[in-house]
Amino acid sequence: MNPGIIPRNESIPQELEQQMDLRGVPRHRFLKISEITIKQFCATCNIFRPPRSKHCSFCDNCILRFDHHCTWLGNCVGLYNYRYFVVLIYSSTIFLMQCLYVTVCHFGQEADDTFGPDYGFLDVLWVLSEDTSTVFFFLYCLFLMFAVLLLAVYHTVISLQNLTTNEHVKNYYREGQNPFDYGGLKNCQQIYCFPENLVCRSMIQHDPTC
Ligand SMILES: [Zn+2]
Ligand SMILES: [Zn+2]
Structure with missing residues (x-):
């Protein structure tokens, strides 16, 4: 089933054309969440993807709450599945x-x-x-x-711990720094009962240093 494919733009949205850098990609393309800087703009899909999403090179789509691409199932595992x-x-x-x-x-x-x-x-x-x-x-x-x-x-x-395989393998958050961690019971409730409810403990802000 659909793991949470984010619809893409055919080209970079017009409103961003004023904010390009020399490489032709938007300047504000990073987010800082609880001291972790994540790349937010996908140059393939031409979108600002939500936190925890990732572009899967196998499916060639950005996937919401990307966990991993399962080669056995031939499908991505993400927010919806x-x-x-x-x-x-x-x-x-x-x-x-x-x-x-x-x-x-x-x-x-x-x-x-x-x-x-x-x-x-x-x-x-x-x-x-x-x-x-x-x-x-x-x-x-x-x-x-x-x-x-x-x-x-x-x-x-x-x-x-409210971690995805991708976040765990890449060791995204330092010990106790995961901004999505609400405690075991609430994490399981969110992941298994209300997966669409993507909430974050801390303020999300643009990272001006990137
Ligand atoms: Zn993408
Ligand atoms: Zn995939």
């Missing part, structure tokens, strides 16, 4: 755990059918050697489960 992305990784984790559980039960059942209810460890190994394709399926699920579980934990932690 972040919560669905998190639901996807959580449900994948649960699904893969179920797969592992069912596979273990299947091996147990096979051993029980072959050796009776008092089967031992070596009997299970014999069952595994007889059913290598299911063993590969088990290992495949195990690997994927740990990968998505790690991703789920990671997104839970950054959601509690």
